Amino acid sequence: MMIIMKANATPQQVEAVIEQVKSAGLNIHLSQGVEATIIGAIGETHNIPADRFEVLEGVEAVQRITQPYKLASRQFHPEDSIIPMNGFSVGGNEIVVIAGPCSVENRSQIIETAIAVKEAGATALRGGVFKPRTSPYAFQGLGEEGLEYMAEARAQTGLPIVAEIMSQVQVDLMIKYVDILQVGARNMQNFNLLRAIGETRISVLLKRGLSATIEELLMSAEYILAGGNNHVMLCERGIRTFETATRNTTDINAIPVLKKLTHLPVILDPSHSTGHADYVAAVARAAIAAGADGLIIEVHPDPAHAVSDGKQSLKPEKFAEMIKQVGQIAQIMGGRLATVHGEYQPPMNKKIKRK
């Protein structure tokens, strides 16, 4: 950490800062410039809040040199993290494609969609049963009944299932059913939920918040990793900007930036990041070309009658077309699309550590 003193800081103020740095267990590197004194605080600083020095008298500004996250950082873990799934893995050479409806609406809808996306080449099934809808009057999801249908769809297709968790009270229930817990954009900084999921050993798909910086996303991942759960995938799903032509703005830069800063797998959700079925395939291709490890796509057998997100959902035929295009990009990037092999294998290590 670099502590920049005000130009008119007194020697006593500099001395007080030095004392505070030492009391935090850090070493000092003093550089006296022509205009200002800069105090370097050297050591393990990622768990020391910058405000500890910012409040001292005579301090102009405090700048972090190292990243405030550690377990998520590539410095700490240079090799890519690879998360094993049912016969394939996320984060290696294989491109994973998670597909399915926004919401599980009924048994036949989810089973029909599961079979269609499997045939088209999907490697996991998504489907919401607890829905964080903007309006409290909108459909809120089928709850446990929906999980039963998801499990049935998995039994029929072999596709691992991804469902969103909205609250830590749902953890016990959901881990009985799902292979991957999705933490939605609106819960990216629901820290109690993140801690509770960190205590489990179930894979997590962590979505970037609508107005979260990349650093904030990585700090949220750190909450889960700090609990001992290493199976975290990050998901760019578009950010809020001034542009209104699309629902969100896909921050495509986030793909190479995250691949540089973290070892965790990075996937992209072009359905939410564009909000429009017409743009999903183009942005899906862009994501893989930019280095993403996978995609999560909303697919609905009848988008016009979907209870949620119909406008951004692909029909199974359009999805199959998209998969072909994405496969071609994956190939020239030196990878390939993941495929689900054989029978469904129940996921391992699902027990909660502390209960």
Next chain:
Amino acid sequence: MMIIMYPGAPRAQIDNVVAAIEKQKLSAHLIEGVEQTIIGAVGDGHSVPKEIFEALPGVLSVQRISQPYKLASRQFHEHDSVFPLDGFTIGAEEIGIIAGPCSVESRSQILEIAQAVCEAGANALRGGVFKPRTSPYAFQGLGEEGLEYMAEAREKTGLPIVVEVMAVSQIEMMTKYVDVFQLGARNMQNFNLLRAIGETRTPVLFKRGMSATIEEFLMASEYIISGGNTRVILCERGIRTFETATRNTTDINAIPVLKKLTHLPVIIDPSHSTGDSAYVSAIAKAGVAAGADGIIVEVHNDPANAISDGRQSLTPEAFAKMVKQVKAVAEAVDRRLAPVHHVQA
């Protein structure tokens, strides 16, 4: 245009709006709902400002149904605009690559870079001679001297040259030298400049403003096209957002959105849209994968000592590597790179 009245707006106000619509030579179509009345203004309304109706008593809001731009619109001109740029065409199957330094710094610098990017597969040379720098104390460009060097680089390599124009007063002089005018992000809504460029017949590389919506971008291009200069290439160069990890945020959505809304060629500038040479290649590939017709990339033979934009400039070697990767992506989406010029001795 749809004019939505306040709930309970009296008949007299509705009649008044209808009269205003008819005065604009549009026909009024009344939809009387349970809660409020909506009046459709039907006809060619793209040149009628919304404000005419917004200001009338009893009007809650006015929504445009058709786009406020016409010449730039795909509705008006269904097929992709394709035009030749000295050695290649832009807007069709070929992907064009424009490369070069941010600024022309010296004769030897631009000649050396021109040679290097030409060999690596560039189809056009960029280089600024009038620089819109944030700080008035920063290097402002070599001016006409720089144009002479650019012209010399073109002679040596055969690459057409792309140079930014900053003011109406520069147009006449620049027309003598450049093959493509660049209009920079900061001038996207410099309407006098747009009109003046519209009067020329030099192709234009038109960059999106940092805080401009896609619609504003298309409206601005309409200024140029309506002057009769139809050869406009749109360029996404990143927008301003809350994210600070990169200089700008590449609005990759803008590529398929623009390809849907307009017939004009669309290219991407990953150098400015990321601001970091480490990310340029990934975003260049993403741009082409999303359907862009070309890319513009900053290349410098010595980025560490570049006068401007060193951090986002690729070395010629990194650029050559990027071209190979972009070529593979182009082929994966059934496109191909524009043919490479043969360097003259």
